Amino acid sequence: MMPTTCQKIRAAGAQSQTAQSNHLHANYKRFPAFGNKLMSMRREGQVPCNGVYIVFDWKLARAFLRVVIPEGIPPDRLELRFLAGLDVVLAYGNEHSAKVHDLAREVLKVNPRLLNAFAIDIPNSTILKNIAGEVMI
Amino acid sequence: MNAIEAHAQAEFRKIMGSSEKIIFALDLHDLAKMKFKPRDPLLLPWLHSQDLCMVFAGRGIGKTHFALSVAYAVATGGRFMDWEANQPRKVLYLDGELPGTVMQNRLLMHLPIQEPEPGFLRVFTPDLMGMDDLMPDLATSDGQEAINAMIEPDTELVIVDNLSAWARGSKAENDAESWLPIATWVLALRRRGIAVLMVHHAGKGGEQRGTSKREDLLDVVIKLSRPKDYEPEQGARFELVFTKARNLHGDKAEGLELTLDANLDGVASWRWQTLEGSTYKRVVDLAKDGLTQADIARELDINRSTVSRHHRKAVTSGDILAGWSK
Numbered sequence: 001m002m003p004t005t006c007q008k009i010r011a012a013g014a015q016s017q018t019a020q021s022n023h024l025h026a027n028y029k030r031f032p033a034f035g036n037k038l039m040s041m042r043r044e045g046q047v048p049c050n051g052v053y054i055v056f057d058w059k060l061a062r063a064f065l066r067v068v069i070p071e072g073i074p075p076d077r078l079e080l081r082f083l084a085g086l087d088v089v090l091a092y093g094n095e096h097s098a099k100v101h102d103l104a105r106e107v108l109k110v111n112p113r114l115l116n117a118f119a120i121d122i123p124n125s126t127i128l129k130n131i132a133g134e135v136m137i
Numbered sequence: 138m139n140a141i142e143a144h145a146q147a148e149f150r151k152i153m154g155s156s157e158k159i160i161f162a163l164d165l166h167d168l169a170k171m172k173f174k175p176r177d178p179l180l181l182p183w184l185h186s187q188d189l190c191m192v193f194a195g196r197g198i199g200k201t202h203f204a205l206s207v208a209y210a211v212a213t214g215g216r217f218m219d220w221e222a223n224q225p226r227k228v229l230y231l232d233g234e235l236p237g238t239v240m241q242n243r244l245l246m247h248l249p250i251q252e253p254e255p256g257f258l259r260v261f262t263p264d265l266m267g268m269d270d271l272m273p274d275l276a277t278s279d280g281q282e283a284i285n286a287m288i289e290p291d292t293e294l295v296i297v298d299n300l301s302a303w304a305r306g307s308k309a310e311n312d313a314e315s316w317l318p319i320a321t322w323v324l325a326l327r328r329r330g331i332a333v334l335m336v337h338h339a340g341k342g343g344e345q346r347g348t349s350k351r352e353d354l355l356d357v358v359i360k361l362s363r364p365k366d367y368e369p370e371q372g373a374r375f376e377l378v379f380t381k382a383r384n385l386h387g388d389k390a391e392g393l394e395l396t397l398d399a400n401l402d403g404v405a406s407w408r409w410q411t412l413e414g415s416t417y418k419r420v421v422d423l424a425k426d427g428l429t430q431a432d433i434a435r436e437l438d439i440n441r442s443t444v445s446r447h448h449r450k451a452v453t454s455g456d457i458l459a460g461w462s463k
Contacts, residue, residue: 025151030290047142085148111148113141 029079033058033068039082051087051114054107056096060120061089074097075106088112090128094121104128104137156284174330179211179294180220182389183357184334186293187327189301191352193337193345194361200336201235201371203361203399204296205247206332206407211294212258213251218393218409225253226293230260231284233272233302238269246405261287275304276315281322288331295326298336301346316348323354356383364394365438366419373397376412420447424457 017134031039040043053061056069068079069136088107100117108129115129128137160292163171176185177393184207194200211215214225232240240262272462273280275297284303289294297303304319323333340346343362352358358381367374378392379385392412399405410418416439423433430448451457 042146043153047145047245081152082149083154085145110152113144113148 030070031067031079032070033080037069038065038067039079039116042082042084047108048086051089051116052083054083054088054090054103056092056099060091060093069099069103075103078103078106080107081110083107083112084110086112087114087116089116089118089121090106091118094119101137108135108137146364177226177293178223179226179332180207180217180222183220183379183385184211184294184332186330186332188332189323189327189354190332190334190357190359191337191355192334192359192361193339194375195339195343195363198311198361198363198375199395199397200361200403201232201243201298202247202373203377203395204298204334204336205230205243206405208258208294208296209247209249209253212253213249215249215251218407225257227256227289227291228258228294228296229288229292230258230296230298231287231300231303232260232262234299235262242403246399246403248404256289259287259289272302274302276321278318281318288326292331294332294334296334296336296431300335300337316351320351320354331407339361352381355381357381357385364415366436371396372399376415378412403437416443417447417450420444421451421456424448424451 032054038048041048048065050065053064053066054069055061055066060066069075077103088101090104090107097119104115104117112129114127114131117126117128119125125134129135138202172185176187178185179188192200192203194203195316208228208230209215210220211222211226212228216222216224235243240260243259266272273283275281275284282383298421300319304315323335326333338346339360339362343360345358345360347349357379359377361375362378364374364376374394374396376392376394379390382390394412394415396408397405398408416437419437420433423436424430428436430441430444434444437444448457
């Protein structure tokens with residue numbers, strides 16, 4: 001038998017109460033460090049002149065416009081829409097290389113103009129999305 | 138704007154839905170599938186995440202003592218009276234009035250055995266500001282931004298002590314419009330999942346000072362007042378009544394009588410009983426003194442039927458003899 005609307009509401013409520021981790025709701029997305037400010041700027045119509053760096057390490061890309069990915073937050077729980085249409089460089093060291101693939105997929109969902117992954121320890125640069133819109137991941 | 142910037146903005150608008158803010162309604166079936174951020178219990182039974190609360194009282198009754206005890210209970214995952222926090226949550230206490238040393242003393246006075254972990258209770262006091270700095274005003278967007286900068290992303294409770302000190306504005310306090318900027322701010326905090334407890338003064342009539350429009354928005358309003366038989370030497374003794382409590386019913390919404398004691402070292406402890414129990418005790422004491430039920434009703438400023446009910450109960454339970462008051 002199909003559940004009634006009332007049952008669906010109750011089930012959704014029960015799920016909301018139980019399926020929690022670190023107080024974040026399943027639909028709640030958290031900004032990476034500096035992301036909130038970038039979002040505010042974009043809402044005001046401002047566009048960064050150069051690309052935006054995404055880093056896992058606070059020591060990296062300090063001279064550039066960057067966002068820092070917080071530890072322990074799955075990439076699909078991150079608010080990244082402020083990257084839409086921008087040139088994005090994902091810069092990472094060896095210790096974070098395992099996280100790059102999932103994060104890159106999340107970044108591609110918001111449709112950056114260009115996505116480049118830069119492994120600083122090798123060093124090696126891989127274009128994951130080019131300006132023609134071709135995705136290589 | 139060049140072509141690349143225009144492209145970037147077009148993509149941004151596309152992914153954000155539109156350049157304009159959109160409000161929309163959902164079909165019941167779609168709404169049923171939505172997952173909203175749940176209300177986490179911060180201090181059961183009355184304080185949850187996203188709750189907007191106010192506690193108000195006249196001068197010197199014990200508002201700050203009360204608010205600090207709430208702050209400690211939430212920050213440590215501890216207890217305040219029968220109210221219980223299930224886990225530590227980050228609290229920001231914004232004091233707008235007390236000198237720094239007085240605030241330090243009060244914080245020490247209420248410090249529980251299990252202290253909050255570092256970062257779980259952060260306190261602002263005006264003495265932290267430079268001599269030339271002006272206190273942020275919650276009635277202005279600049280002031281709100283300054284205060285927002287103090288709110289860490291994982292803060293779950295903000296206590297504003299007190300509303301008059303933090304929201305000065307240019308409009309009169311009883312002007313409903315003066316409440317609008319603050320209402321907008323607290324609603325924005327609610328959307329971020331943060332609960333707010335505002336400490337406020339009572340007016341001359343005993344109700345919260347200023348526009349009553351404030352209470353429309355709030356989930357919980359707590360009134361602290363002196364008991365009728367209060368004597369100044371009793372210190373911080375007051376009655377607590379939930380004048381508004383959404384989602385709070387029955388015994389949980391019952392009023393309380395609280396007394397704050399401090400030992401020789403200045404460490405605070407609370408005694409409390411339900412108002413019902415407190416009234417019963419007072420009726421029994423006065424009946425034993427030989428007062429008539431009418432006199433007791435006058436003395437305690439309560440209905441004669443209430444006195445009669447407590448009297449009957451006391452006679453039945455043997456607390457007083459039937460002939461002690463008429």
